Amino acid sequence: MRSVCIAGNWKMNMSPSEGRAFAKALVEALKDATVRVVVAPPYVTIAPVAEALSGSRITVGAQNMSDNLSGAFTGEVSAPMLKEAGASVVILGHSERRALYGETDEFINRKVRLALAQGLDVILCVGETLAERESGKLEHVLATQTAGGLKDVTSRDMSRVIIAYEPVWAIGTGKTATPEDANAAHAFIRGEIAKLYGKAVAESLIIQYGGSVKPSNVKDLMAMEHIDGALVGGASLTVEQFAPIVRYNIG
Numbered sequence: 406m407r408s409v410c411i412a413g414n415w416k417m418n419m420s421p422s423e424g425r426a427f428a429k430a431l432v433e434a435l436k437d438a439t440v441r442v443v444v445a446p447p448y449v450t451i452a453p454v455a456e457a458l459s460g461s462r463i464t465v466g467a468q469n470m471s472d473n474l475s476g477a478f479t480g481e482v483s484a485p486m487l488k489e490a491g492a493s494v495v496i497l498g499h500s501e502r503r504a505l506y507g508e509t510d511e512f513i514n515r516k517v518r519l520a521l522a523q524g525l526d527v528i529l530c531v532g533e534t535l536a537e538r539e540s541g542k543l544e545h546v547l548a549t550q551t552a553g554g555l556k557d558v559t560s561r562d563m564s565r566v567i568i569a570y571e572p573v574w575a576i577g578t579g580k581t582a583t584p585e586d587a588n589a590a591h592a593f594i595r596g597e598i599a600k601l602y603g604k605a606v607a608e609s610l611i612i613q614y615g616g617s618v619k620p621s622n623v624k625d626l627m628a629m630e631h632i633d634g635a636l637v638g639g640a641s642l643t644v645e646q647f648a649p650i651v652r653y654n655i656g
């Protein structure tokens with residue numbers, strides 16, 4: 406049995422004080438949760454959130470990271486800084502970073518390797534646009550982004566990698582992939598991992614689904630064989646929505 410991980414990507418929401426208060430409320434609401442939970446605040450909110458979550462089972466992630474360790478890189482934040490602030494995971498290759506900030510597979514791969522070398526776990530995001538899906542390029546895009554993002558990542562380090570399948574057309578749109586479509590994409594990604602790393606690594610890899618996950622659709626998604634968690638955007642910003650998503654398997 407693969408383990409399950411539910412992560413909340415707060416995107417550019419939650420100031421330090423808002424994040425701290427929200428994190429305290431989450432600790433209360435998720436006391437009985439049984440799955441791994443990660444929340445990823447904006448950079449400046451990581452430290453107060455990590456402090457509010459200390460002693461709880463909820464861990465903290467970052468939404469991005471520099472591809473360098475230190476130096477003259479104005480506006481950037483390094484892996485060691487994220488760790489010191491309290492992050493243990495970093496989301497890399499999110500489609501918003503690919504589309505809005507021009508991040509390529511090669512650039513994302515540099516960050517993936519650096520994060521792993523610095524002791525951060527990685528959530529690597531992959532996913533197709535609607536145009537790519539409609540023109541029959543789904544598998545090509547998933548294969549390229551998966552292999553490109555993981556180039557030179559060792560089998561051993563793969564135990565610290567999660568892949569998030571996020572179809573771009575389902576992000577923030579209210580349109581969710583059907584559980585069957587999402588499962589097919591996840592199965593394809595798992596097959597690509599098996600080609601690169603063998604069956605054992607592929608079978609134990611956590612693949613999250615992301616794109617308009619809500620309390621009302623999480624159970625059907627999580628019931629699918631290859632869906633091992635969720636990367637939640639909008640619905641991770643309130644206790645009312647995020648708690649039932651994390652507690653999908655409890656009552």
Ligand code: 13P
Pocket residue numbers: 414499571575576577578579615616617618636637638639640
């Ligand atoms: P939404 O859940 O708001 O669609 O966002 C998904 C996402 O991009 C998470 O990384």
